[in-house]
Structures are given as C-alpha cells and as structure tokens.
Amino acid sequence: MRIQSIEIKNFRSYVGQNRFEINPGLTLIIGANGEGKTNLYDAMDWLFETNVHNDSKRVVSKKAVASLNPGETEEVMVAIDFEHNDSKYRIEKSFSFTKTDDDSDIRISPINFTGYLEEASGRVPTDGARLLDNCFNASIRHFSLMAGEESLKVLNQHSTLQYLIHTFSAIRHAEKFTAFTKLASELAQRANQNAISKNAKNKRESDRMTREIEDLTSRLRQQQSQLRNKQNEARNYATQIDAIVNSSEASAEMRAFESRLEKLKGERAQCQARIHENYTVALLDDLLVLGGIMPILGEYSQKVAEAERRRRKEEHDYIRKEGERKAIKKIKLELENGATPLPIYAPDEKFMREMLHDHICKVCGTPAPEGSAAYKYIQDKLNAYLKSLINEEEETKAYFTNSYIPQLAKRETLINNEKADIAKIFQQVQDLIEFNESRKKQLRMLEENIAQVEEDQRKLQARVPGVSKEVLLNNFVNLTNWNKYKSECELKIVNLEHSIDKLEYDIAQKREGLNKLAKNTPAAIYSKIADAFVCIQNAFKSALIRNKTEFILELEKVANKYLAKLNVEDFKGTIHIYADVTGAMRISLIDADGTTIDPNKALETTMYMSVLFAVSELTEIKKDDEYPLLFDAPTSSFAVGKEKDFFRIIDNLDKQIIIVTKSFLQEIGPNKYNLDHKLLEELNLNGSVYRIEKQKPFDDKNQATIQTIITKVR
Amino acid sequence: MAIEKDPTTPETLYNIWAKRNVYFEVDLEESVIRKIADYGSGATSYNSAKGFSLGGGYEVYILAFFIGLYANKRRPIEGDKKSFGQPIQYWGNLEKRCGRKPYSKLRDYMFAACIARTDIDLLALERGDLSVSAAVSAMITTMDEYANYGLHQLLDKLDDDKHFFTNNSSFLSIFIPLFKELNQSYDNLEDSDQPESLD
Numbered sequence: 001m002r003i004q005s006i007e008i009k010n011f012r013s014y015v016g017q018n019r020f021e022i023n024p025g026l027t028l029i030i031g032a033n034g035e036g037k038t039n040l041y042d043a044m045d046w047l048f049e050t051n052v053h054n055d056s057k058r059v060v061s062k063k064a065v066a067s068l069n070p071g072e073t074e075e076v077m078v079a080i081d082f083e084h085n086d087s088k089y090r091i092e093k094s095f096s097f098t099k100t101d102d103d104s105d106i107r108i109s110p111i112n113f114t115g116y117l118e119e120a121s122g123r124v125p126t127d128g129a130r131l132l133d134n135c136f137n138a139s140i141r142h143f144s145l146m147a148g149e150e151s152l153k154v155l156n157q158h159s160t161l162q163y164l165i166h167t168f169s170a171i172r173h174a175e176k177f178t179a180f181t182k183l184a185s186e187l188a189q190r191a192n193q194n195a196i197s198k199n200a201k202n203k204r205e206s207d208r209m210t211r212e213i214e215d216l217t218s219r220l221r222q223q224q225s226q227l228r229n230k231q232n233e234a235r236n237y238a239t240q241i242d243a244i245v246n247s248s249e250a251s252a253e254m255r256a257f258e259s260r261l262e263k264l265k266g267e268r269a270q271c272q273a274r275i276h277e278n279y280t281v282a283l284l285d286d287l288l289v290l291g292g293i294m295p296i297l298g299e300y301s302q303k304v305a306e307a308e309r310r311r312r313k314e315e316h317d318y319i320r321k322e323g324e325r326k327a328i329k330k331i332k333l334e335l336e337n338g339a340t341p342l343p344i345y346a347p348d349e350k351f352m353r354e355m356l357h358d359h360i361c362k363v364c365g366t367p368a369p370e371g372s373a374a375y376k377y378i379q380d381k382l383n384a385y386l387k388s389l390i391n392e393e394e395e396t397k398a399y400f401t402n403s404y405i406p407q408l409a410k411r412e413t414l415i416n417n418e419k420a421d422i423a424k425i426f427q428q429v430q431d432l433i434e435f436n437e438s439r440k441k442q443l444r445m446l447e448e449n450i451a452q453v454e455e456d457q458r459k460l461q462a463r464v465p466g467v468s469k470e471v472l473l474n475n476f477v478n479l480t481n482w483n484k485y486k487s488e489c490e491l492k493i494v495n496l497e498h499s500i501d502k503l504e505y506d507i508a509q510k511r512e513g514l515n516k517l518a519k520n521t522p523a524a525i526y527s528k529i530a531d532a533f534v535c536i537q538n539a540f541k542s543a544l545i546r547n548k549t550e551f552i553l554e555l556e557k558v559a560n561k562y563l564a565k566l567n568v569e570d571f572k573g574t575i576h577i578y579a580d581v582t583g584a585m586r587i588s589l590i591d592a593d594g595t596t597i598d599p600n601k602a603l604e605t606t607m608y609m610s611v612l613f614a615v616s617e618l619t620e621i622k623k624d625d626e627y628p629l630l631f632d633a634p635t636s637s638f639a640v641g642k643e644k645d646f647f648r649i650i651d652n653l654d655k656q657i658i659i660v661t662k663s664f665l666q667e668i669g670p671n672k673y674n675l676d677h678k679l680l681e682e683l684n685l686n687g688s689v690y691r692i693e694k695q696k697p698f699d700d701k702n703q704a705t706i707q708t709i710i711t712k713v714r
Numbered sequence: 715m716a717i718e719k720d721p722t723t724p725e726t727l728y729n730i731w732a733k734r735n736v737y738f739e740v741d742l743e744e745s746v747i748r749k750i751a752d753y754g755s756g757a758t759s760y761n762s763a764k765g766f767s768l769g770g771g772y773e774v775y776i777l778a779f780f781i782g783l784y785a786n787k788r789r790p791i792e793g794d795k796k797s798f799g800q801p802i803q804y805w806g807n808l809e810k811r812c813g814r815k816p817y818s819k820l821r822d823y824m825f826a827a828c829i830a831r832t833d834i835d836l837l838a839l840e841r842g843d844l845s846v847s848a849a850v851s852a853m854i855t856t857m858d859e860y861a862n863y864g865l866h867q868l869l870d871k872l873d874d875d876k877h878f879f880t881n882n883s884s885f886l887s888i889f890i891p892l893f894k895e896l897n898q899s900y901d902n903l904e905d906s907d908q909p910e911s912l913d
Contacts, residue, residue: 279886280879284773284806285815291889292784292896293823299830307836314837401842404727408829408836411728415826422823426897429890 001084001136001627002656009077009094010064011046012039013694013708020710022628022658026651026687029660032673033451036692036708037660041147041632047078047093048141050113050129057108060097065106066704068099081118084135085625088118091128139163140627143615147632148459152608161585164615165551178540185533188526189511195523196514209514213507220503227496230489231583237486238584250460254473257460261453268446275439276432291426297415304408311405318399326388345385352382444670552577552585555614562610565649570642573597575607587611601637606646609634616655628656635663644683651685664689675713689713728825731850735797736775737858742865743796747771749872750879769814772798772805776820777885778864779857783827784892788859789866795858828853831860 003022008014013036020029020040031037046059056076064074077094093113097106115131116123136144142163146152193213196206276282283289347355347363355362355378359369368374461469515527556577563572573589576596580586589597589607599607612629620626635643643663650657664680665673675691691711698705738747747753753771768774775798782788802824806817832853838844867888871878878884 277882279883280768280777281814283777283885283889284768284817284820287817287820288886289777289780289820289889290823291893292780293827295896295900296783296827296830297823298900300826303830303836307840310837311840400840402724402840402846404846405836405840407726407728411822411826415822426893429886429893433886 001082001625003628003658004081004083004088006040006044007077007079007081008040008043010061010074010097011043011059011076011078012036012061013063013706014039014043015061015063015707018708018710020690021688021712022656023686023688024656025654026647026685027656027658028647028664028685028687028689029658029692030662030664030675030689030713031660031692031708032662032665032671033448033455035694037632037662038147039708040660040692041145041630043078044080044630045145045147047080047091048132048136048145050132050138056095056111057097057106060106060108061707062704063707065097065099070099070101070103073098082135089131089135090116090118090123091132092116093128136627140619143612143629144627145630146612146634147462148634148636152605152612152634155585155587155608155611161552161579161583164555164585164618165548178537178544181533181537181540185530185537188530188533192518192523192526192530193514195521195526196518198523206514206517209510209517213510213514216503216507216510220500220507223496223500223503227493227500230493230496234486234489234493235583237482237489238580251473253460254457254469257453257457258473261450261457264446264450264453268443268450271439271443271446275436275443277436277440279432282432287422288425288429288432290422291429293425294419294423297419297422300415301412304405304412307405308409311400315399323388349382349385352378352385356382441670448671548579552579555611555618558614558617559607559610562613563606565653566606566610566646567603568645568649572603572606573599575610577611602635602639602642605634605637613653613655626656628658630658630660632660633662634659635661644679647685648683651683651687677713680714685714727846727850728822729803730846731825731828731853732803732821733801734850734854735799735801736772736854736861737791737795737797738775738865739791739862740794740796742862742869743771746865746869746872747774749876750774750868770798770800770805772800774865774868775861776805776824778868779824779861781864781867781888781892782860782862783831784889784896785863785867786831787863788856789863790859791862824857825853828856832856 002024005022006020008018008020009016020027029037029040042059046056060076068074073096075094075096077092079090079092079094081088081090083089091114093111095111096109098108099106113128115126115128117126117131143155193206193210197203197210279288351362355368356375359367359375361368361374361378366374368378457469511530515524515531518524518527556575559575559577563575566572573591576588576590578586587607589599589603591597616627616629635646638646647659647663650659664676666676668674680689689712691713692708693711695707695709698707743753748771751768751771751774753774768777802821806820832849832855834849834852835844839846839849868879871884871888
C-alpha cells in the first residue's frame, strides 16, 4: 500500500478541505507546537480505526461549527487515495454535523466508512473497513502509526513476536500439521496396542506395558497441561510486570512532570502578577491619558500669557490716560480766559521748583519775587500738580471688573511646576508597554513550557492505558512479589520441560518394548506407522523452532543494517532480539562483549525504528507488500546534527515515510517561527515538504478561531 | 491644584466650569457608552464580571474628549442630547470600587485644555463685556464637541468589532499614535525654540 494523498476536512484545526500529496518516499510535514501536527496524526489514526462508532463530536472543527448558521450542515471527512497491488483505491471516513436550531450544539450523523476501487469505468464503492483490512491489515497498522518516541515500545508487547512469525513464517501452517501428526501417531499406537493385545501369548506383558505407557502418557498430559498453565501464568506475570515497570517509570516521570508543572505554574502566576496591563483604567487613574497634553499646555500658557500682557497694557494705558484727563480738566478750570491750559505736568515739578527758587517765570520771563502774583501762580500750579497725583490714585476706578486672567495665570504657574512630570508620561507609557511585553513574552514561554509538559503528561498517560494520572502520581507497589512469582514460574517451566522430556523418553522406551512384542505379528505394521507419524511430528516441531529462530535472526540482521545506517559514525552496539521464556519478543542493545547496553533516548529510538524498518522490509520481501510509516515527532530527543543525518538517511530509504515534526523551525520571536530553508536546501531532500501553521490572527482563548493552513514548501 | 473657594472672593472660573454638566448624543448611550462602561448600574455596583474596565459613563466621555482633543477634531452634537447627571467637579474623586485610584487632577488639565482651545475673548470677560456664563458655556461646547468626535470614533471601532473594547489595550491603541504625533510635533517645537548653536 502506498498512499498518494491525504484529505482532511473539518477535522479539528483542519477547517474546510485540506489535501496533502504524499511522496512515495519521504514526506515531511513541519509545524510548531499547536499548529496541527497531532491533529494530522489523530486524523489518520481516526481513519484507520475501523470500529465505527458515533462518539466523534470531539473531532469536529470548532471553527467550522462557528461558521455555520443554525440548521446548516457540514461534514467531517478524512480520506486517503492509495495504490495497492497495482490498483488504485480510496478510503473515506466521514460524518455530517448540523448546528442545532438554538445555536448551542451540533447534531452528528452516523459515520460513513466507504472504500472505492478506482476503475476505468469509474469508482466502485465497497465496504471501507473491509477494504482497509484487506489492503492494510490491522496488525500491520499496529506497526505503522507511531506517536512520539515512547510509542515505539509497542514492539516489546507480548503478541508482537507471535504476530510477526504468524505473518512472515514460511511454514506458518505447520502447527496444524503438527497437531495432525500427533493425533495420527496416537491413533496408530492405539491400533498397535490393540493388535498386540489380541495376541494371547503376549497379552499379559503387553497389557502391563500398555498400562505403564498409559500411566506415563497420563502424567505427560498432566505435565504438558501444567507447562501450558505455567507458561500462561509466567506470560501474565511478564505482562503485568511490563505494565507495572512501564507504569513505574511513567510514575516517576509523571511525578517529575508534575513537580516541573507546579514550578512553572508558580512562575507563571508571579509573571502574571507583574503584568500591569489594565491600560484603560491606567489612562485615567495614572493620568496616562495626559501623554499628549504637552503641546496643549503650551497653547494654554501662550494664551494666558498673551491675555495677561494685554490686560496689563490695557490697565496701564487706562491709568495713564485717566490721570492725564483729570489734570487737564483741573488746569482747564483755572484759566480765566478759558484758554486751553498746558498739561498739568508742564512744566514739570523740577522746573517749577527751579522757577520758585530763582524767583522768575522761565516760561514767560516775568520776575516772580516771593509774595508776587507770579510767584503765587507758580506755587499754586506746583501744588495742583502734586495734588493731582494724589487724587488720581485715590479716585481712579479699577479698569477690569473681573480677575479671571490672574486666576488663569496662577494656574499656569502651578501647571508649570508639574510640567516636568507630565512630560514624562509618554515615556512612562512606552516603558510600561515594553515592560509588559517583555513579561508577556516570558509568560508565553512559560505557557509554552506548561503546554509542553502537559502534552508530555498526556503522551505518558497514553503509554500506560487505563492508568490514571492520579495513580501514576502515587507510588506504585513494589515489584518484588511479581518478580518472585514470575521467577518461580520460570523455574517450574524449566523443571516441567525436563520432566516432560524424561516422560517422553520413558514412553518412547516403553513403546519400543511394546513394539518388540509386536515383532512378527500383524501389529508390527501399526507400530511402523506410529513411528513414522512420530518422526513427522518431531520434524514439524523442530522446523517450527528453527523457523522461529531463523526469523528472529533475520529480523535482527535487517534491524542491525538499519541501525548502522541511522547511526553512522556513532556508537550503536548491536541489536539483539530474542524470545523470553513466555514467548514475548525482547529487543536490546548489546556491546561487543555481549553485555547489555542501557542506551540513551536517541539511540533507543533508532534501535526501535530499525526494528520497525526491518519489519517493514520483511513485509515487502516476504509478502510482496508495503505499507506507509507515519511518525509524529520521532526525533524529540535527537541532537541537531543527529537529526540532520536521520532525515538524510530516511530520505534515501525506499520506504513511504510520513513524518510530522517541528524540526527545521527557527524561533524568531515569541510563538513565531521561520522555516529553516537553508537547512532544508542543505539536506536537499528528495521527498516533499509541507509547512503547517495556524492562520493569523486568532484568539488565543477561543478554539473557534484556530485553523491550520497548509503550504507546500517543496 | 484645585483652588479652594474663598468666601471673600468671587467664584473662580474653574469652579464655575466644574459645576457644569457635559452632554452627549442620546443615541450614543446604548451604542457606545453602555457597551464600554458599567454605566447605569450605580457607582458602587461596579460589575467587572461583565468585563467592563470603566465604571461611570463619564469615564468614556473623558477618554473620548481626549481623543477629540488630541486629534483636534470636533463634531457638534446632533439630535437629542443627554448629560450624565454628574457635574465635572465629581469626576475622578475617590472611587468606591476596589483597585481604582482617584484622578481628580485630570480635571485641571481638562480645564486648561478647554481654555486653550475655546475661542473666548478673555479681556472682554475681564471687563465684564462677556458674561462668565457665556464663556463657560463655550468651554463646555468645546468639550462636548471633542468628546462627540471621540465617541463617534469609538462607535466606528465597535461597528468593526463588537468585542474591540474587551481588550485592555484597546483605548491605548487609539491613544498611542496620537501621543506619538503630538510629542513629535512638541519636540520639534521645543527644538526650534532653542538658541542657535554658537559652534
């Protein structure tokens, strides 16, 4: 099976119709966290789940729902077009959803799972689940979709080896023949015994030996039954221990995650507390709204200063004019002939005093001795002048009836005192924004980390299905008892196998003795037939054992080939695959001296991947069939250099591999990533590359605004 | 800076202005003010659960006034008008709601802005040729026209996105470009006032 395209419609963040053209080799789908990688994986997982049920509301795109009016209908659909044995097919899983009339919910239809055979005459519909099982067997699918590095441990499951041998063994039908030859040999032996017992001469002896054989056979059956029971028990213990060991590891990891989560959430709370983003309130309460007031205060100052200046001038002019007017009026009253008098200040005080001192009017030249009329005239004029000055101050009314301008000027002075602080407000606003942005960036990073830890927790939980987070967080029972019981079982199995071997030997000896009695009697022929069937049965038994051993060796050899490819110029050890006493497949890395290696995460991942690739290659060789491999984030633990080598090697494998990953992304800002085109060009991959991103803008608190956008990069 | 009233002196222009009510277009009450502020639920029943940052309706008015002031755009009130029933002198006094701070000082600057931007013959006012009531009415008209322009700007924002003001930085996003422009022109003005370098 080779997938040609994947179509996803209204499945979670994939809103509307979305299509990926899938390369026969590598297809890379690159996206950061939350951009739609896991949704793509889940869409494929959902499609490959043939058990159709209606609990599918959870996969409906919220954005697609939000865009519907009450009563309107849309559909969720995931489909693949693929080639299988030179024919083209399509598998489509879909259901429709309708927004309820009250706009509060959606109604969904039953799931439609349809397959199509693409023929020249058109599409021929068929049952989708059956077509999928025929072209992409459920057991193979087990080794096809891998979400994260932990999921690769599926290879350690008990059923894996049985499945692989059953699928790939050249003599996988031998078990049926073994059972038949066993039955046939038993029937022949019974006929042999009957024939011998009919001979009166040997009857007593043959009856005794027959009873002994029957006793031994009965004990053999009991022990074989015991062996089967013990093998089952040991297998159960192994399964339980595996689960507990996994859970135990998971428990420790979960506790570590939880403690990290607690720390991160504490930091987030602190960070949130430092963000003062209630800008609207701060505009008023902190007077930030005055950030643009400075030019207007300038206008105010200018206007008030101008008004004040004009006020002073007007008042001054008024006072001066009013004084003059009064003096003139006074002098005018004193001239007898009614002529216009000189201004009261002419001649001025200084000259009048000089004239009185010199006893002469220096205006007309008339002598003015003391007591003369002229002297008196000058003296009166001086007094009138001096009096006019006093009168003016006393009598002139205030020119302005109001004093608002001085009030405004006083305000201006007070504003000026505060100007320095007001001028800083705009800078204060900018600083506050900058501070908050920097805290928000920190907050986003913390939230990303929290999301990552929570995602890791979910993945961890998926590794130990049925075990709740709470259970994982509590301490697990210790494994001593389970291991003890398993060891006891294994010992018992070994003893039983020895005992069975001995019983089988004893029975064979007894039969040989019995056969001797049959010599030269008609029973001899049955004896020979029984021997022949036993030989055949043993041949099948050893063939099965050899087949299993050879298969494991072959798998190991191919897996090591891939391990070498995936770890060029790096330490890798050798993959060792074996069946444990319960029959489960065990995969480990061994050193040159045969000791087991405890690999780092990246090496462990490449070990499991090598076995997966080997399984895929064996499928191709032995079943003339191929299937795609879909990995979600398989390189999380890889260093950058290792990751580059990994993709380069994967690209050159003759396998259809789809990888969804956040590799090749460079962070350029909070939650902003650029595709590393340079690195992609450097790798010069043959495969196709897609970028998936969230459509912007979106509301980070509203899932109904989230949509994944697909761009083909190469 | 508010000047206390001296019983021996006539009332100040500020105090006369502060006793006045301001007005807004009745239509804007539902379409803008109630959409942004917790207007109408009483001063003590501030309902932050509804997502309102602002309490009294006059707070929307103040922000709208500054938008119009900074943009230097006025829009006369059309149709029926309404007041908040709370004269300027009470704006920004000690808030009864948690977490808020009084901002009575803002009134001083609003007053200064009104003086700066209202065409009043201050000398005629001084002489008594212009009544103080007419002068203060002109100042209130200035405020109302600036605020009315601002309120219509807010209405446009709400028409584009009815959730616009649920974001705490929405008002700031309106003010920032205005601040930038005004501060730029102010800085240029200040620079040109500097004596030439002797170098």
